[in-house]
Amino acid sequence: MTTPEITSQQKAAQRLSERQGKPANLWLDAWHRLLRNRAAALGFILIALLLVTSLLAPLVAPFHYAAGDSSEAHTVPAWLIDLLPGNVASYAKVSSKFLFGSDYLGRDILSRLIWGTRVSLPVGFIGAFTALLIGLVYGCISGYYGGKLDNLMMRIVDIMYAFPTMLLIILMMAFFKSTFADVRPGTVAATFNAINDVIDSVMGLPGGGMLFIFLGIGITAWMGMARLARGQILSLKEKEFVEAAHMIGAGDGRILLRHILPNIIGPCIVAETLAIPGYINTEVFLSFIGLGVDPPTPSWGSMISDGAATLRAYPHMVLFPALALAITMFAFNFLGDGLRDALDPRMKGTS
Template structure:
């Protein structure tokens, strides 16, 4: 459902902000999108859907940390709620959140590549692996390397971020120790 929602948002953004009156908010957003080569609306679409999962995960971890003994000990020593959140809970939350974001990056790279592959992604002068794969797909019979090399680069990048996320999880996640 996330990819479908992003596709719908991209269609809405591209159609709504295609023709704008100069000096309006829509014209400003359209100019920003053109300046970023079409990536601005992709970032907005992915950001709107991505923060929900991160917020749910962070809230669940915060609720479980709130019941831990070190929070009760901090409360018993007279720390305020703000001190407990900043000194005790935040350091325990930040590591798993960084790991989750790092493990989610390959999914967002795939979303961008897919949007560019179907023509809803970046504008043509801006390079994108999805666009390169799409252009290579058109000439697949004659020049298969035009699709294979961008596909391999995309796969290697996604694997690298997965390995980075696994390494960070091993280093930062307190449940893994």
């Protein structure tokens, strides 16, 4: 019985000497755990590919998103006819010029999908970013200081929650589109339009109206995060290590930034990663009903909307944007699930 004990002790001693002076970074550990999770790694790779695609859109896309010839409208790709035989060939133009076919104006669907990543991905990331920024700060203040302030701040969140989110966004978008359209210089609206033009031109989508989508989603996205952050802080601020930090004379800022935030940021990032498909979905829905980006800016939602009108005749117009949307949402969900497992402290030490 003594032999295995000695070897295990020796092993421990060996491990100890290997570890000396080498910081074991918790975030690095989480990263390794994430990569070991196949679904999460796949999601991560897909998102990375989408990001690269959207950055290199002008190089990757075979055509410009707005370029089209109506004589080539509703072209069905030849390979799709082979794959799914039907009577489409009897009335539609079949060609191999466009990999995913063309839409009702003869624009290449693949190119529009590629340019569309410049709408969907930023919407997802900006939604998550503003939710983290506003929600975390709001939730931290509310949860940490507590008492009457907490009560007041959370009632405000409750009131915001009480509005149906979709309706609120729709109303806001309608307001933006009417109020901020075509204004004289020097007004608030003109300033917003100027900012919007800068954002649109940076993204290479002039006349897209991206700022208003960001605003609409940002304003409605933070409440859930504020509640989550507050709840996390309420449980964390009673922990003994926070008390210990008070005891050594640390200030509120230090306690929040060094003791509380690092311990709640994991669940918050997971929640926001899982919320990204929701933001993308919101944009898709807004574009579907015509309140999203302005044409001819390609959004997956407006593409689905265009295709829905002729769904029976030309199903390819809906199929490809819908597939792109589904794959993106899956990727973010896989990554979010993987992040949750990787960042969960209970998973520590497991391989």
